[in-house]
Amino acid sequence: MADEHTQPNDGTDKPQGKKPKLPPGFEPKAKKVKLPPGMEPKAKKAKLPPGMERTAKKPTLPPGARPAGKKPSLPPGMAGGDGAPTKLKRKDFASDQDVRWCPGCGDYAILAGVQRLLPDLGVPRENLVFISGIGCSSRFPYYMQTYGVHSIHGRAPTLATGLKAARPELDVWIITGDGDALSIGGNHLIHVLRRNIDVQILLFNNQIYGLTKGQYSPTSELGKITKSTPYGSIVYPFNPVTLALGATASFVARTMDRDAKHMAYVLKRAHEHNGASFVEIYQNCNIFNDGAFFDFTEKATKPHRAVFIEHDKPMIYDNGTKGIRLDGFRPVSIDLTDGHWSADDCIVYDETSMELAGIAGRMFWHDDLPRPFGVFYREERNSYEDMLHMQIKHVTDKRGKGNLEALLRSGDTWEIT
Amino acid sequence: MSLPTSDESSLGTKKAVQPLSEATILFAGDSGDGMQLTGSQFTLATAFAQNDLATLPDFPAEIRAPAGTTYGVSGYQLHFGSVNIRTPGDEVDLLVAMNPAALQVNLHRVRRGGAIMVNVNAFTPKNLKLAGYDGVNPLEDHSLKDFRVFQVELTKMTQEALKDSGLDKNLIDRSKNMFALGLALWLYSRPIEPAEEWLKGKFAKKPEIRDANIHLLKKGYHYGETTEDFIVRYEVRPAQLEPGLYRAVRGAEAIALGLVAASEQSGLPLFYGSYPITPASDLLHELSRYKNFGVMTFQAEDEIAAVGAAIGASFGGVLGICATSGPGLALKAEAIGLAVMTELPMVVINVQRGGPSTGLPTKTEQSDLLQSMYGRNGEAPLPIIAASTPGNCFFAAYEACRIAVKYMTPVILLADGYLVNGSEPWRIPSVDELTPIDVSFTDKPNRTIDGEDVLLPYVRDEQTLARPWVKPGTPGLEHRIGGLEKQHETGNVSYDPDNHQFMTKLRAEKVERVTQEIPPTDIHGDAEGDVLIVGWGSTRGAIEAAVDRLREKGLAVSSIHLHFVNPMPPDLGEIFGRFEHLLVPELNNGQLVRLLRDRFLLPFIPLNKIQGQPFKASEIEDFIFSLVEKK
Incomplete structure (x- = not known):
């Protein structure tokens, strides 16, 4: 969850009425957590155990496991009600x-x-x-x-x-x-x-x-x-x-x-x-x-x-007058009425x-x-x-x-x- | 170098053979020395020699404590004989000490005149210092003059025997326990074949390790035969056990088998929820192997999830079981209360260990009896069954399941670390000997109200007071249950004061009705006398051994052992009246004794041991002597 609170404020965000207000006396001091020297995070890749090198994209199922989607067969003696057809x-x-x-x-x-x-x-x-x-x-x-x-x-x-x-x-x-x-x-x-x-x-x-x-x-x-x-x-x-x-x-x-x-x-x-x-x-x-x-x-x-x-479907709201567009990785609201943006610009x-x-x-x-x-x-x-x-x-x-x-x-x- | 042939290994004619009726041997060494394995293989050979036996594995909580330290010492004690064996032995006849620390920790257990076999190569200045021998080598300062000491160059001979094996030094040094095992097997005239077979299976895919170990095993055996250190070897003749088919069984195995048996005999699939905790995890390991019996094992995210899932499974009409140890039982308390309130069958197994808090995770204790009785909010009574020996764990687990489904109640089954890790010869029951478990699910409405057939989920069976068990999926019987107080019969939420009082008493009465299931109490010894020992749980062996010895000395001592701790057998009051003194030995600070005093208002005398170790028979014997002398 932390990323929601530590996003750098680049000034494009308006003051946010609904953004959580700190109680009085708790004005934020530093936006970013400062790490001690030498503790800067390094992007490390998770190391998989031997034999688990990424060959399969999907997790392999245990032997005998069926692919997803099918209804499980019932254990013996465990049949449920037989489903009366009356609605x-x-x-x-x-x-x-x-x-x-x-x-x-x-x-x-x-x-x-x-x-x-x-x-x-x-x-x-x-x-x-x-x-x-x-x-x-x-x-x-x-x-x-x-x-x-x-x-x-x-x-x-x-x-x-x-x-x-x-x-x-x-x-x-x-x-x-x-x-x-x-x-x-x-x-x-x-x-x-x-x-x-x-x-x-x-x-x-x-x-x-x-x-x-x-x-x-x-x-x-x-x-x-x-x-x-x-x-x-x-x-x-x-x-x-x-x-x-x-x-x-x-x-x-x-x-x-x-x-x-x-x-x-x-x-x-x-x-x-x-x-x-x-x-x-x-x-x-x-x-x-x-x-x-x-x-x-x-x-x-x-x-x-x-x-x-x-x-x-495109992400459109406000009775079709607004949409959500991706600016890099950031979603932004766009106006679909002034001719500059259209529904094609919105996230599908x-x-x-x-x-x-x-x-x-x-x-x-x-x-x-x-x-x-x-x-x-x-x-x-x-x-x-x-x-x-x-x-x-x-x-x-x-x-x-x-x-x-x-x-x-x-x-x-x-x-x- | 030639291996001893099986002919040679069964010779043993050169040395005098001294018959013994019983013996106690203790293997001790570093956690990494393989002492548990050595002990269990010696046990297997002893079972094959048809002796009666009892074992006590004793190991530290640390998996691999630093080598050579006293707190890293792991031990395996085995008591075997041609006579009835009830405890792992009070005093050790042979201590096998793989290093100075093992000697330091265990010397006090060896009887005067007993034997100590040490790996003399491990008695280095460094190890002596680690073991707390302050600059003095106990092998040289005559401090062991009361014992027969055999100094064996275990490390050196192991290295010598395997120098051409191609194995690295580390692996070779780790194999020395096989040499020690071979020697011990020779000393007590045990067959080496069971260990050999085990090694063949265990290292089937690593032939070089298999061969090295078998070679060492035989070397150890052969060494006993040839060295002049050992003048005699011992022989313990087969015990006179009840006829039948036997196997050696650990308590953990026996509980798992008992649960599977209950599942098979009741026709209820078994659901087992558990969170890893010492010493209960072995039950999860055992049961997870029995998938072809339809056993569902669920390793939960925590103790609460394990019990919650068991309740959910029971609601679904299967046999819901969970197991834990003391701290886990504390976490499960609220959910067990829910099972009491919803009156669903469930078995909660508590493998007790030393407490409070994390306490002594690998040591045994009986300190959760009162937690099991009272450790829930509100008044939430339930039946408590306690297993008394490793083999009895099977029957206790089976009985707990039977009571749970018959009375629609959670049942707590108490075992402890000593029981689940200990082993004994077990006469395998035939399936026909087991009491049937009849389960009938309610599939029809049980009342007519205003001309309409309805299900009232809290209408009760007259004899057991059990409410109906209805499987979801049964048409027309849809109903809701929950943790809020229930109205009598309808099961609707009720805050009515009189109803709450009535229901509280009804739930207590239902548990009390379980007394119908309890057979007449067996009295070990005469039916009347001076002293009656009242025991429960894993102390049975020590208590009965003490009673036997005291009776041989002419004292009028008897004992009874409670398997049903709650409710108690209905004939107790009458039995208590026939004895002058009532003694209650427990591995706690006095718990059953409080329940007994509360119920019978008699002057029960406590005998408490709270050291993480089981009773020795002699401790109970001595206490009774002092009791009778005081008179």
């Missing part, structure tokens, strides 16, 4: 429990969005599992007429990992928040992404701790005044999108609670992806952090503050490009740049559970199915009569 409706996914979020909470819109989407996915209801951690958003599973676990703080990815390993055919969704996923559960988040467990991770980001009544969270902006930071937060926030990219996520997207159509699109894309799909959802907490994302979600500002990225977004994902992901604190929404990155690679069962099958094919009696009697034995 379900939104209300079929609502449980009999009263929804207890605060009136006006953005969580309602996300719950409705998911319940509306599920009938279209064609997944038998009994094969759906929602797993959450702790926090306001994590009450989500109680309101879904599916299988669900409301687990403990930050640990939903761990339960989902065990469940998917054991039952790859289930359709598992992780519901988490900015505190749950990025603070107490940070380690599990990066590893569930790295392992590419085939789950959908919906991170409800409201930039605040709601359930504990209003402390600053890992995504709260610098200088944020909260109950626990009466003089302003002194901590830089995470950018969840670049964090996920850094953790080698295979699908990274951002959407918002107040755009039902876009959310439905992104969630559907996330569901289609075979592997861990990370979706950051901007969610308004009208009690403790009202309007945190209004810049991006409200009619008056949304057109020029949000850019909706789509694969193979490619969601399979890690490089573009990095650039779009870092369009974060620039007041002269809109915030991107949509699918930042997508990559096909095997899920952990696919490979786990491929390896088990491979070894079983090679060695034959294990026999307990023979196993107990293996090794050096002797008979006493």
Whole structure:
């Protein structure tokens, strides 16, 4: 994340209203960290272990592993529901429990969005599992007429990992928040992404701790005044999108609670992806952090503050009047109305490009740049559970199915009569 | 130079053979001297000689501590005999010391009149200084006059034997343990074939190393035969073990086998989550080999992820297991509480080690009993099962799985470093001997409410109080569980005060119902008497050896050993009433003794050893003598 804060200021950036303001008394001294003499960084190439010289671009799969994309075969005796063909409706996914979020909470819109989407996915209801951690958003599973676990703080990815390993055919969704996923559960988040467990991770980001009544969270902006930071937060926030990219996520997207159509699109894309799909959802907490994302979600500002990225399409926003162009490696906003620039000059977004994902992901604190929404990155690679069962099958094919009696009697034995 | 033929090696007629009923041998040297390997090969040969045996590997936490230092000494102790062997031996009959530090550290373990075999070439001024022998060579100052000392030029003879092998000096010097092994095998009339076979397999692809090692092994054996240093060799006749097929088994192997057996017998695929931690990592290594049994092993990012994944797997309808050691159990506490609340089956194995904090990672201790009982927030009771010997680890692991799925509860299985690293001859059970594990998943609604068939996830079995286990993927039974307090039967979130009290007591009652599973307590010795020793876990061997010796001396001492530590066997109170003194030896500062006092309000006497080492039988024996004398 550091590069977002240490970019040299060449004077072209306007003063940035949204750039984190330091609390009073914390004016920055040096922009660059000064290293002791002799410690200047050298560009060193990572040395691979012997035998691992870069011959293959893609990581080689263990013997017996299938290529990505195919659905895993189920372990014996593990077949799921047989998928009743009758199409379900939104209300079929609502449980009999009263929804207890605060009136006006953005969580309602996300719950409705998911319940509306599920009938279209064609997944038998009994094969759906929602797993959450702790926090306001994590009450989500109680309101879904599916299988669900409301687990403990930050640990939903761990339960989902065990469940998917054991039952790859289930359709598992992780519901988490900015505190749950990025603070107490940070380690599990990066590893569930790295392992590419085939789950959908919906991170409800409201930039605040709601359930504990209003402390600053890992995504709260610098200088944020909260109950626990009466003089302003002194901590830089995470950018969840670049964090996920850094953790080698295979699908990274951002959407918002107040755009039902876009959310439905992104969630559907996330569901289609075979592997861990990370979706950051901007969610308004009208009690403790009202309007945190209004810049991006409200009619008056949304057109020029949000850019909706789509694969193979130019990055254009503000009703077609503006676009994003690459100046070297830096994205800049261009005016498409004065005849100087046209849509052809804009970045044609490619969601399979890690490089573009990095650039779009870092369009974060620039007041002269809109915030991107949509699918930042997508990559096909095997899920952990696919490979786990491929390896088990491979070894079983090679060695034959294990026999307990023979196993107990293996090794050096002797008979006493 | 001619190799001894197998004829020659089995001769041994030139020297007097002295029969022994039992012996204890300790191999000690630098961490890099290969002492664990030497010890385990001697163990294998001893198993083949059909002796009963018990082992105690004892090594430092550092992988390769600086050579020659006392803190880098690694040891492997083996007690074997034609009689019943219950401990790794109180006193050592033969110490094989590869350097001065090994002698310095282990001399106090050797009995007066015992034998010490040293690598005299390693007794250099530098090594003597490193070992803390202040300018005096113990081989020369008569300080070892109470022992029979054999000064063997191990390094020199190894170099001599391999001078034409083409191996470099480093490799040659590292092979000297094979010479020592050969000599020790000769001394106790053990076969060399098992070690030879092992070397052939181990170095199949490096014939020059294989041949050099086998050559040395035979050289060592041959040396014993020819040198005049050794006047007698010993013979330990086969032990009278229960008839059956045997193998030597380490506790870690036995636990892994027990888990696989439970998986096979229950028809539940096994999911095993673990984060590397000493001394539990061996379980992960063992289980990761059993892929053709469908075993899923998962090396997690941390201890919490390991237990979380096991819970997730259990929710999915498979056998969720995780293992760790003390510090890891502390990290898993909250998640184990979740398993208690959601009433999902899971087995958490804790291979205890010295604590607190990082403590003594490679040393043994029984100091996590109270953590296992109480180390969770809120009131979160669960069954605790403790393994008592390396072979018993198999049955304890199997039983833990059986209880977990029958009662829908997490179970903690307590082992310790001594158990998982130690080995003993194990009579292999036939699969039919194992108690069946019946698992039935609920696939239909269990209530009718207002004419509608529904699943209530917290409706209970009358006998076990277990709630239904429902596999996700079962149509019509969609339901939610979680860490918030549950309403009785419906499982809905409930903050009702009376419900919370009711559910807290119900969860406790469910664990208490496990007493139905506990067989009548075996009493080692008479059913009544002066002293009853109450033990749990790995102290069983030392306790029963002490009881046997005391009874031979006419004392009315008996012992019982708890495999179920929570809940406790229902017949304990009645047994306690038949003895005058109740003694509780533990490798901690008094944990079971507190549970017993709390439950029975009787004056239990603690005997505590907190040195990272198992009890010697004599320590328990001596304490009981003083106890009876005081009377």
